[in-house]
Amino acid sequence: MRNSDIFNESKIYMPGGVNSPVRAYVGLDVDPPVIKKGIGAHVFDEDGKEYVDFISAWGPMILGHCDEDVVKAIKDTVEDAISFGAPTDLELKLAKHICTTIDNVDMIRMVNSGTEATMSAVKVARGCTKRDKIIKFAGCYHGHFDGFLVEAGSGVLTSNIPGSPGVPKGSIENTLIAQYNDIGSVKELFEKYPEDIAAVIIEPIAGNMGVIPAKQKFLEDLRELCTKHGTILIFDEVMTGFRVAYKGAQSLYGIKPDLSTFAKIMGGGLPSGAYGGRRDLMEQLTPMGPVYQAGTMSGSPIVMAAGYATVTKLYNNPHYYDYMDKIAEKLQKEAEEVAKEKGLPLVINRRVNMMTMFFNEGGEVTNYKQAKACDTKLYGRFFEHMLKGGMFMSPSQFEAMFIGVKHTEEDIEKFIDLARKF
Ligand SMILES: Cc1ncc(COP(=O)(O)O)c(C=O)c1O
CATH class of the missing domain: 3.90.1150.10 (Aspartate Aminotransferase, domain 1)
Incomplete structure (x- = not known):
């Protein structure tokens, strides 16, 4: 046809x-x-x-x-391993490689998409801080999770309006919107809610309002504000991870997020995602801690093989x-x-x-x-x-x-x- x-x-x-x-x-x-x-x-x-x-x-x-190496890895794996829902050496290989080569990732959890990675990272931040509010930036996209689908409106502190029918107002009442590259807009929110903000999530180089890189000073100030207020800083590197540099945008800026999210390249073109970061935060996840997140397909052998072939090839070249x-x-x-x-x-x-x-x-x-x-x-x-x-x-x-x-x-x-x- x-x-x-x-x-x-x-x-x-x-x-x-x-x-x-x-x-x-x-x-x-x-x-x-x-x-x-x-x-x-x-x-x-x-x-x-x-x-x-x-x-x-x-x-x-x-x-x-x-790519010949990625295709070979998929072919070699599929003969023996499609899905087990059990630990595999393939997932260890990819997890260990990422944790040992990406500076700010002590522990990682594999999921199946960027959306799952970002929504789970926010859940960890909320679970660890016992706070509900998050800050996201107008124009940044973190997947189709309800809490991120907020029409930013024109003003910084405008009341939140869901960006899609089907998103209940209650799902976004804890989502605060700040303006990209404008630290004043973030300060205003921290002044209003000094002890209520669990996480700030940001694309350190935005790709979803067209490419707009964050300014160095803006990200430095953001890191400082989060540390001051006990707020978890999440770098959404779903797009930028392994892309703008092997170690992602965080390495270009020299800034240490508490949690990072990945997808896209890390799965070599297969459905994938992962989030990781500080050990003390990641240890709060079930089964170690109380924050629940799970997935039947998470760590799929074929995805792990394609991801490992891709990220090791990038690392070695x-x-x-x-x-x-x-x-x-x-x-x-x-x-x-x-x-x-x-x-x-x-x-x-x-x-x-x-x-x-x-x-x-x-x-x-x-x-x-x-x-x-x-x-x-x-x-x-x-x-x-x-x-x-x-x-x-x-x-x-x-x-x-x-x-x-x-x-x-x-x-x-x-x-x-x-x-x-x-
Ligand atoms: C920065 C960023 N975060 C999250 C997502 C969502 O990822 P996925 O489409 O795999 O759910 C995307 C998708 O384009 C993205 O660019």
């Missing part, structure tokens, strides 16, 4: 024809390509068209599609990060030049190998408000032009573009030649 036949029939059986909303290209004049296979940095649709892939499965495929930085820098610089030639208000936010192209007359983009003020219609037209020319990138400006180890200078040149025709 062709792309269009498959997608149209999918709409009969799955809402919007998809299993996760951003894939549906709502509001755009094109339908999503139906992807059949991926090799390295390229994907192919059911019509046989080839694309350079900057989506990277929304982050996980840093080694490229069907630190030069990959320099390479990705170099390729991403080429893309950024040349795209900026093209935009200048054409008089387009392009602003690129980049940290190492993740970036977003914003169209913003107003200059820099450092928070959600500024991200929302960008010209998303122009981004949509740019996206459609690039898709037609064989570039697979996010249909929404509120996402990241990912560069992996298999992207080449030639891929970037193709992107730039096409962008020049926009």
Whole structure:
């Protein structure tokens, strides 16, 4: 069947024809390509068209599609071990590797998605502090857990309105919203609730309002405030972990979170997640402590094998990060030049190998408000032009573009030649 036949029939059986909303290209004049296979940095649709892939499965495929070592690890494992619901050596290997190579993770628990990781980390923080409130930042996404789905509104202290029908008001009454890169907005909340805030959760480099890196001083001040108030600082590294650096964004900033969450890359492209951090906190989890969290599929042998193959390959090849930085820098610089030639208000936010192209007359983009003020219609037209020319990138400006180890200078040149025709 062709792309269009498959997608149209999918709409009969799955809402919007998809299993996760951003894939549906709502509001755009094109339908999503139906992807059949991926090799390295390229994907192919059911019509046989080839694309350079900057989506990277929304982050996980840093080694490229069907990396030979990851495929081998999956094949070798599946012959013997699909699921046991019991301890395995495979989960020990991955847990030990992460705990011994990531600075701020003494103990870890495997789960099955980023959402599960973040909601469980918050539960640990609440259980340990015996407090209920959490602070999250406008524009940061931590998964579809009710407590995170808060429409941030315009003001810092506006009353919370659920960001989705189906989220009871009660589920978010303990979720406080602060503004990214604005420590004053966090201070205000701590002044109002000095002893009630269990956790602050943040993407240290935001990727879900487009890429917006936190400012160094902002994160330092945030760490200090959390320590002062006995609040657990959670770095959501679901996207940035093993990506911007092997040791994640926390290593780039030199800041020690109390808990960290991971997913995406750590499962090598299979459904995965994990949270970990300070031993005294993690020891509060059942069966050691009273904070309950469990999962039939957690630590799935095949996921552990794919994850181990991926993170050890990244760990053993630190030069990959320099390479990705170099390729991403080429893309950024040349795209900026093209935009200048054409008089387009392009602003690129980049940290190492993740970036977003914003169209913003107003200059820099450092928070959600500024991200929302960008010209998303122009981004949509740019996206459609690039898709037609064989570039697979996010249909929404509120996402990241990912560069992996298999992207080449030639891929970037193709992107730039096409962008020049926009
Ligand atoms: C920073 C961050 N946290 C959490 C999540 C949720 O992860 P998942 O989609 O695996 O549930 C995402 C997903 O994109 C994410 O980017």
